[in-house]
Amino acid sequence: MPVNSRATRRIAIIGSGFSGLCLGIQLKRLGIDSFTIFEKSDRLGGTWRDNTYPGAACDVPSFSYCFSFEQKTDWSRKWAPQSEILDYMEHCAKKYDLFRHIRFGTEIAGASWDEDASVWRIRTAKGEEVLAEVLVAGVGQLNRPNMPKLHGAEKFKGVSFHSARWRHDVDLTGKTAGVVGNAASAIQFIPQIAPKASKVYIFQRSANWMVPRNDLAYTDEQKRRFARNPVLTRLYRWMIYFQHEMNWPVFRRSSFLSRRMTEAAETYMRTTVKDAKLQEALMPDYPIGGKRILISDDYYQALNRENVEVVTSGIDHLDENAVATKDGRSIPVDVLIYATGFDSTAFLAPMAIRGRGGHLLQDEWAGGAKAYLGISVAGFPNMFLMYGPNTNLGHNSIIFMIECQANYILNCLRGLDESGASTMDLRREVMDEFDANQQKELQQRVWASTGKSWYKNEAGRITNNWSGSTIRYWWKTLRADPSVYQLSARRESATADHSPDRGGRTGSPGGLTRNGRRNVGGEEISYGRGDFGKNYRQSIVLVRPFEQKLQISHSIFGETLACTFVALNGQDQTSPPIF
Numbered sequence: 001m002p003v004n005s006r007a008t009r010r011i012a013i014i015g016s017g018f019s020g021l022c023l024g025i026q027l028k029r030l031g032i033d034s035f036t037i038f039e040k041s042d043r044l045g046g047t048w049r050d051n052t053y054p055g056a057a058c059d060v061p062s063f064s065y066c067f068s069f070e071q072k073t074d075w076s077r078k079w080a081p082q083s084e085i086l087d088y089m090e091h092c093a094k095k096y097d098l099f100r101h102i103r104f105g106t107e108i109a110g111a112s113w114d115e116d117a118s119v120w121r122i123r124t125a126k127g128e129e130v131l132a133e134v135l136v137a138g139v140g141q142l143n144r145p146n147m148p149k150l151h152g153a154e155k156f157k158g159v160s161f162h163s164a165r166w167r168h169d170v171d172l173t174g175k176t177a178g179v180v181g182n183a184a185s186a187i188q189f190i191p192q193i194a195p196k197a198s199k200v201y202i203f204q205r206s207a208n209w210m211v212p213r214n215d216l217a218y219t220d221e222q223k224r225r226f227a228r229n230p231v232l233t234r235l236y237r238w239m240i241y242f243q244h245e246m247n248w249p250v251f252r253r254s255s256f257l258s259r260r261m262t263e264a265a266e267t268y269m270r271t272t273v274k275d276a277k278l279q280e281a282l283m284p285d286y287p288i289g290g291k292r293i294l295i296s297d298d299y300y301q302a303l304n305r306e307n308v309e310v311v312t313s314g315i316d317h318l319d320e321n322a323v324a325t326k327d328g329r330s331i332p333v334d335v336l337i338y339a340t341g342f343d344s345t346a347f348l349a350p351m352a353i354r355g356r357g358g359h360l361l362q363d364e365w366a367g368g369a370k371a372y373l374g375i376s377v378a379g380f381p382n383m384f385l386m387y388g389p390n391t392n393l394g395h396n397s398i399i400f401m402i403e404c405q406a407n408y409i410l411n412c413l414r415g416l417d418e419s420g421a422s423t424m425d426l427r428r429e430v431m432d433e434f435d436a437n438q439q440k441e442l443q444q445r446v447w448a449s450t451g452k453s454w455y456k457n458e459a460g461r462i463t464n465n466w467s468g469s470t471i472r473y474w475w476k477t478l479r480a481d482p483s484v485y486q487l488s489a490r491r492e493s494a495t496a497d498h499s500p501d502r503g504g505r506t507g508s509p510g511g512l513t514r515n516g517r518r519n520v521g522g523e524e525i526s527y528g529r530g531d532f533g534k535n536y537r538q539s540i541v542l543v544r545p546f547e548q549k550l551q552i553s554h555s556i557f558g559e560t561l562a563c564t565f566v567a568l569n570g571q572d573q574t575s576p577p578i579f
């Protein structure tokens with residue numbers, strides 16, 4: 001019996017947003033019950049629990065903003081509102097029996113790797129210690145609101161709040177509202193509050209590129225068709241996916257597509273906004289795609305209202321009841337709404353995660369967060385990240401990335417089972433090479449030639465975005481390559497060599513090279529390049545008709561690929577599920 005096999009391995013997942021739910025569901029589908037999802041809030045949903053501002057909705061179409069293995073067919077609109085997305089997430093948790101795995105109101109304060117026991121010692125904010133062989137962080141990139149430090153903010157006597165903590169008890173009717181920021185959240189709620197408020201001032205730091213959303217409501221007949229016809233729904237989802245994926249070249253500098261999209265966005269703005277001076281204020285000074293391309297059918301229209309004003313001179317300080325701008329204006333406001341985004345580049349902060357040798361993740365990431373495929377960090381064994389560094393997208397659904405990550409993590413866990421190892425740690429040289437290549441490639445992207453954005457840290461390193469297409473990400477995460485990891489057995493029983501030069505790290509068992517078998521701690525470990533596995537050569541050959549017989553092994557964006565495994569000795573045999 002391998003050490004910590006799937007039957008006994010404890011898996012701790014932090015966060016019950018789409019990431020945590022996705023992994024939890026996939027574990028359940030494999031019959032693995034030994035996991036707990038720790039959620040600091042009292043409700044699941046992450047982004048979609050927190051962002052309840054008026055007009056909150058997804059900005060990739062609903063049909064691709066849900067799990068491929070749990071396709072929702074009755075979305076009310078092309079861009080679903082927040083409440084519908086949150087309901088969908090609760091539906092998933094209920095259907096896959098996840099609620100009994102979630103510990104609500106449990107914030108994780110930190111975790112330390114215990115080398116001898118090969119476990120993560122996880123600490124909750126209330127001081128409890130929990131042990132788990134595997135730690136997965138699904139804490140999101142956009143979970144902690146960013147509040148700018150405005151001079152004099154403590155003096156302000158009006159009501160103020162962040163858009164991700166919307167104060168539904170504050171009635172804006174007849175009030176003067178100030179909105180700090182004009183990006184993805186602001187452009188959704190400003191058209192909703194403008195008809196109520198007596199005046200809305202938008203404090204804009206930089207203009208954004210925007211294209212029409214072309215929203216539509218699905219008719220009952222369309223919903224019935226989607227429900228009755230899974231093939232149609234699948235095709236529709238694929239169509240949306242590829243339509244969005246085709247926008248990827250826009251992030252390459254000066255591509256043909258970026259020129260066309262720039263023209264289209266400028267035309268949309270100039271033909272919608274009436275005031276010529278305002279048009280100039282709304283022209284971005286950076287290439288399209290450098291910051292998130294916004295989509296809206298009603299923001300520019302709202303700017304045409306008499307009671308809406310865009311203020312571009314910058315905030316100098318706050319007074320008791322007013323915002324003082326750098327050009328000397330004092331603008332009275334009753335309610336100040338911060339649409340200032342999130343602390344997006346600190347990733348797992350404020351948790352204190354200590355890996356091998358007590359090394360702090362914050363120190364590892366002193367120059368900016370990095371992770372192999374956004375998932376594994378060298379020196380932090382058996383730890384996996386979801387929606388981690390450099391996995392954000394500017395053009396397609398994050399759920400696609402999350403599903404790839406869940407698949408990859410399960411592939412790693414299966415690899416641990418089959419190798420008999422208890423620990424896997426990314427090789428440092430793999431991490432460094434991956435990061436160097438990724439950063440080099442990112443320099444070719446439009447984000448590099450844009451000033452500040454939430455994709456970059458203070459030092460200007462692009463920490464958030466994936467540098468390629470999502471198809472490439474899918475391919476790279478389809479299978480975990482064991483040669484990029486050091487596999488080792490539990491120290492107390494291990495015969496593996498320990499590399500003193502790495503602060504007491506357990507080295508690769510007896511110097512694992514590319515392929516072969518090795519005895520570690522009395523257990524035979526097999527390893528090889530290409531995929532984890534004992535005796536199977538894998539070929540992805542069959543689709544739907546055979547899935548019952550062969551068991552589903554990969555489910556990527558709804559397209560189920562059944563795999564048949566051919567034993568190396570030539571005898572065909574049906575495999576167990578790949579995960």
Ligand SMILES: Cc1cc2nc3c(=O)[nH]c(=O)nc-3n(C[C@H](O)[C@H](O)[C@H](O)COP(=O)(O)OP(=O)(O)OC[C@H]3O[C@@H](n4cnc5c(N)ncnc54)[C@H](O)[C@@H]3O)c2cc1C
Binds near residue numbers: 020
């Ligand atoms: C307003 C808004 C709109 C968006 N729209 C889209 C869209 O249309 N399409 C798209 O692809 N993406 C969109 N995104 C990005 C979105 O964040 C991701 O799509 C996705 O929801 C991320 O899911 P997640 O589970 O990784 O993170 P989150 O949804 O952020 O969930 C993280 C969870 O972890 C919990 N948590 C954090 N720290 C701890 C801790 N220490 N202990 C315990 N629990 C903890 C949080 O409470 C939260 O529940 C949007 C983001 C925002 C803010």
